[in-house]
Amino acid sequence: MRARPTLEKVAARAGVSRATASRVVNGSTRVAPQIRDAVNRAVEELGYVPNQAARSLVTQRADSIALVFPEPATRVFSDDPTFAGIIRGVSMEIEEADKQLVLMLTGMTGGYQRVERYATNGHVDGVVIASMHGTDPLPGILARRGVPVVCSGRPTVPSSLPYVDMDNAGGAERAVRHLMERGRRRIATIAGPQDMIAGIDRLNGYRAVLRDSDRRSIVAVGDFTRESGTSAMRQLLADDPEIDAVFVANDMMALGAMPALRQAGRRVPDDVAVVGFDDIPAASYTEPPLTTVRQPTVEMGRRLARMVLDLEEKTQVMLPTELVVRESTAF
Amino acid sequence: MRARPTLEKVAARAGVSRATASRVVNGSTRVAPQIRDAVNRAVEELGYVPNQAARSLVTQRADSIALVFPEPATRVFSDDPTFAGIIRGVSMEIEEADKQLVLMLTGMTGGYQRVERYATNGHVDGVVIASMHGTDPLPGILARRGVPVVCSGRPTVPSSLPYVDMDNAGGAERAVRHLMERGRRRIATIAGPQDMIAGIDRLNGYRAVLRDSDRRSIVAVGDFTRESGTSAMRQLLADDPEIDAVFVANDMMALGAMPALRQAGRRVPDDVAVVGFDDIPAASYTEPPLTTVRQPTVEMGRRLARMVLDLEEKTQVMLPTELVVRESTAF
């Protein structure tokens, strides 16, 4: 049991040549049925599994793809279920394609070089980058080196790189319109970092709706952390005490904004309505539960994987987002 | 640039044989300094990176280890930052050892066979299993097949399998003692599932402290989900309305227990003190913030990786847990 059987052994047992055994194992149709069966039986009996290293060596394929989380993403990894969703989605699709998923969290130092070296030397067939920042140089570098690469999130500058993005702007628009439909008049926003596409698009969506209805925007910028949500909310309240609604660019900041509102004597949703973005699990546990915009993270992972495996005809995909109405925006 | 250089090329450029080039690349000391420098220069100039497949083929090592999340774990993956911590820790250590991390989320069907086939055939040098259930057959199977395997969490039945565990019992004891020190008299518990070591040990810790102080235990059992925390809390209140403290076996259930207390007219911490376990991020956002027991998840990942890489002398490790006191257990 210790020594794993080789193709040679399988061939010998089936009474054929190694070449024929290989053909059967790789599903060639040009093999006589009875021989095919004999080989399959031998494979079964011996518990043969192809040696991936030997196969890769000759095919020059690795049958594995890398999922890279650049450093900034890694830091928030623990807090943000978005990444868990992407991992699950990618994993499902990879598994279906019978390939391996190599996870790379780029460390503090030299992470890029490591990924670059690794990926440009045929160790993987493609790279999925869960990049948060549009300025990330890695996707471009890899693409230029001829490595199939797909990004989660649209690059901030127009580019031909393949990506899968969420409809951030559309989600933001729906959220803000929802606030207007609920009769809110002074709608502020806590925006995300403006070097991330999610931050940019969500702010744009907010602005577009307000502009259409001739209202002025009231904006404070956070960095997607809870603490920044708290201080942005305080600032907003100081700037304009009459605010009766706030669209927060992610749930984490919304979680930070709510205590700030409470401390300022505002009730949610009675005095101020709050909408978040992401639909993290915690959003449904807050008091009151948070209205938010849900993102299809698992689906995103699947599409990323399919795209890098070249199973997808489109190379730039936008996934829909969905408004989830809860008590934080009740009448 | 397209064709990657081979060792042969490096050797030719450095004016040595392939064997010597190989020695230098693999850090053998038995090479003359000037030759070593020449080879290193050639490596640098050519941008040479060893072909892992070729190397694996001859060394019979894969230079990669698998991190397996069995199905039940995968399901809660998104909610539980414990797994994110383990991934990060494993990843750090793997990176340091210059190996690869292959992530396997075992799918709904046939996941075990897939992992088993994959791991028993030399594709990885070892397997880390983030198993939640002590009854999981996978670790035993792999160990019997001669694959180095390490589990997160002690098996429920005594075994010689290597593991890294948290001091769940100790953490629970500290939590319950803390409640007693704060003058609480009737201390109940919401226990976790009794087929998981974390559930078992935390309940045992609770019971041990109560027994020592001659109090009776008041127990409801949940399944680590938020909803189960809510219903367990209701049941506890129905069983004994005089309860003035509850030790909840994980934060998620504690998050569910708090609204149940509020609905029953109990204030936290004034009427009932609450302690959780895990220290998930949400624990510090609750109203009031939750006293809980912190687990060193990243450290756990590191130790798991070190153990499977055989860098650790001990094969059964228990990591300390730490009580984090917040407002939910104030006087």
Add this chain to the structure above:
DNA sequence: GGGGAGTGTGAGAGCGCTCTCTGGAAGAAT
């Protein structure tokens, strides 16, 4: 000064597989 020990380098086999190329058998066409 010759034999042994020690050290550094090269030659060459071979890891397990895929894939091209060749050969032989069988069927179709002349």
Add this chain to the structure above:
DNA sequence: ATTCTTCCAGAGAGCGCTCTCACACTCCCC
């Protein structure tokens, strides 16, 4: 019956690397 085509199986090269073994050389001791 002969040739041409078609089809399937086998022989063999070679992917890029490591590692054993043999060999050449230097150094030292008797």
